[in-house]
Amino acid sequence: MDKSIKAAVALVVAGMAVAASAQEVVKIGTMSPLSGPQAHYGKDNVTGVRFAVEDLNAQGVTIGGKKIKFEVVAEDDAADPKQGTAAAQKLCDDKVAAVAGILNSGVAIPSSKIFNDCGVPFITGAATNPELTRPGYPGVFRIIANDNALGAALAGYAADTLKLKNVAVIDDRTAYGQGLANVFKKDAGAKGVNIVATEFTNDKATDFMAILTSIKAKKPDAIFYGGMDAQAGPMLRQMVQLGMTNVKFFGGDGICTAELAKLATGTKTLGNVICADGGASLAKMPGGTEWKKRYDAKNPGVFQVYSPYFYDATMLIVDAMKRADSTDPKKYLPELRKSEYSGVTAKIAFQENGELKVPLYTLSNYVAGKKTPIGE
Known part of the structure; x- marks a missing residue:
């Protein structure tokens, strides 16, 4: 070379x-x-x-x-x-x-x-x-946004907008589910909502018939569930089996997913869901x-x-x-x-403790099986 x-x-x-x-x-x-x-x-x-x-x-x-x-x-x-x-x-x-x-x-x-x-x-x-x-x-x-914001938003919507009087609460005993349920109970109670039952399950469960049957006897206007969509979907289906089709169903960002509609398999109680995400809607x-x-x-x-x-x-x-x-x-x-x-x-931008200075949230429901921000 x-x-x-x-x-x-x-x-x-x-x-x-x-x-x-x-x-x-x-x-x-x-x-x-x-x-x-x-x-x-x-x-x-x-x-x-x-x-x-x-x-x-x-x-x-x-x-x-x-x-x-x-x-x-x-x-x-x-x-x-x-x-x-x-x-x-x-x-x-x-x-x-x-x-x-x-x-x-x-x-x-x-x-x-x-x-x-x-x-x-x-x-x-x-x-x-x-x-x-x-x-x-x-x-x-x-x-x-953290659970303090989400729980307060859901409690406010239940009490002030929907004027609900009697609500049952279920949580999955996780740090997330139990924490969010506790915030909701505290804030809803402060607004005059009567918590007619407090039940718990776990984040692996799929059978909620015993819990829901007990709650049905208390004649709630709504159920608040602190947990994830993997449990909320079957819960909504089983509410239909028990004739609880007029009961509202509240939850946080853990249930506020597109997947919930699939997990609930088109059941009519999906239309009773009101859920909260910790941020603005995509739009x-x-x-x-x-x-x-x-x-x-x-x-x-x-x-x-x-x-x-x-x-x-x-x-x-x-x-x-x-x-x-x-x-x-x-x-x-x-x-x-x-x-x-x-x-x-x-x-x-952050506060000194690492939380957002301006936390946002969005309430959604399910219209024709599709998660839809309320008011948009």
Whole structure:
């Protein structure tokens, strides 16, 4: 080979080596139930993070003088606190730079301590129990309204708008379901609603006939259920079997999904559902409509509720990294706390405790089997 050609090849190889050394891989962790009855939520959540990472990598982000390639590390927490804390520790061991994830409050609350102890910032766009932010960990954030807001909104609608007098309450004994039910009971009771029964089940149950039969004897105007759609769907079907077709059915974001209509299999009680999401409706989100078109085109049939929040959580983390010009959590965390980020879901800014400064919520019902924001 000619010496000049050899020299040219050597220069190209050297240039490629320099380019490779100037690229840094940054891992973004996420975890949600990817198995079990809540896997449809988990797939949507993780896909929201992946969608953000795809957009970021297409942008060609440079931080600290290096081109960054973001990678997603996803773990299955199975909606179980024990498996969830093991998954959280695994993300720490994998040296993720941040975590955008977790559906269930019962998983998020113990996992938040693990992330705090290993110095990894954590943002949830789904776990709503107020206890999550109570310890005051500096790297824990929530970009969705918590149960205090949702429970109060549902209680207000039941008492002030529908003028309901007698309501039964069921919860699934999880941190999420029980916490939301307690807020509803407190706020509804303060508005003069009579809580005629308080029952509980679990987040694996499918047979609610005994509970519903007991409640039916109390002649409630409505049932409030603190839990997820995997239980709410069968519950609605069994209410029909017991002739409880005029009883309203209230719940939080855990039941407020497109999947609920499938799980209820077209039963007439679906039309009695009033549920609350912790955020604006897609149509009222700053970028919701356009974002969902892109999301559905690439991920048909995946969308449930929370993916735009996990998309925003991922983008918010990287925005803080850019402003700090560092992917080191110790360096970008102060910028994350000062965020004023215009996301798909909202303008995101935090209180000192990591909660949103301006939490929003949306009440919805089901019209012709389709989840529909009330008043839109």
